[in-house]
Amino acid sequence: MKNSNWFQQVKNKIFCFGMLLFIVSCNVQKEENIGNTLITKWFGDKKSAISITYDDGIINQFTVARPIMNKLGMPGTFYIITGKVDGSGKGQFIGRPPHEIIKETAAIKTNPDNFFERASLIGHTGTSEAVEYHSNAGSLFESGKINEAYELIDEGFEKIRNGNLKNTDDIVFHNNVVDTTTWASYKKYAAEGHEIASHTVTHARLAVLDENNLLYELEQSKKDIQHFLGDKYTFSAECPYGTENERVMKYAHKVYPALRNRMPEPYLEELNRSSKKLPGESKKEYVQWQRGPLTNVSMEVMKSWIDTCLTHDNIWLVLVFHGVDGIGWEPKTKEELEVYFNYINKREDLLWVDTFTNVTKYIRKRKNTVISSAVQGDTILVNVSNDLDPNVYDVPITLKTYVPNTWKTALIEKTGKQEDPARIVVNKDTIGSYVLYSVLSTQNEIILTK
């Protein structure tokens, strides 16, 4: 009996000592953590990012979808076909006199040496049927059916030589007469916070263009956007038909810093619209998950994409819309867009909705920024630096700094900036007390005090 009491006492003492050690170590861990600063994965420490993108410059995207987004304060990204807009460089063939090439097609079959030149020219021979020959040959070529592509080009030029190619009555989505949006309107939309960016001059199949014509499609489109809207809108682009042709990507990545077609970042996995893989299966730091809400995609499925974003912390959902309210390829109705955008907006405390360009810039800035911090008495100094061009990477990043448990609010001062100090509320997570704040410039010292 005595023995057992003694044993119990020792046991209690060991337990108490253990608890004391645990409490001390917890406090030490928290001490060490003070000043620790990280850049949150997404702006505002949200759970996920969403970019709502539209292709082809369809008029109803601006007159029907845009007002819904404006009402909810959501910026969109619109990839426009610049050759459709009055005042811009039009689609044209750059090369030898067309009659010479057309004459040659009678004597020499299409082969690897002349294919790109002919596929570039045929779309500019003056009929919509000829444009279809260009697009269809491009589609065959990109799916690896090279000989079929050559044969189709031969067939098209034979019809051209015989005067048999016509203008078809079909309304082609990338050359729709009702799409009359002007540069003045685009400028206004950009000022509202939307991204207006390039989808080339004519919506060509870039993979079958020769070098001069390929560069014209990329560079002329960029020039017009630069001229009418400014440099800010030449950051991202989308090459038509979602191409990932290696040759096209090589050229396009030299003209535009970011492409929706493909992102070269090793830390980002890209799941294209056709991919069946679920974003949760990815082990990468970021997953860009592209989904195309086509006409027959149900609201339930579209909502499930949003729900999936909220069950992970690394998904960047990139929605790709085309037609709206009866105009354009695979249109969605106004009512569907209203329901869907409201569904997203109701979760705005968890979802960061921003343009393709802004999300790309945020991720790159986060990955390129070095942070150091020091605690001096009651003050925490945080230093942020990266070597990105501050004129290009002009988006703010969100910092999370751990502060002492005794702080209820923190005063944030940014040096080198004419900005008033801001007082913010301290939050708590499993590690400790912290503050969230955003900084814009690339070189910055931030002073935090109680």
Ligand SMILES: [Zn+2]
């Ligand atoms: Zn397109």
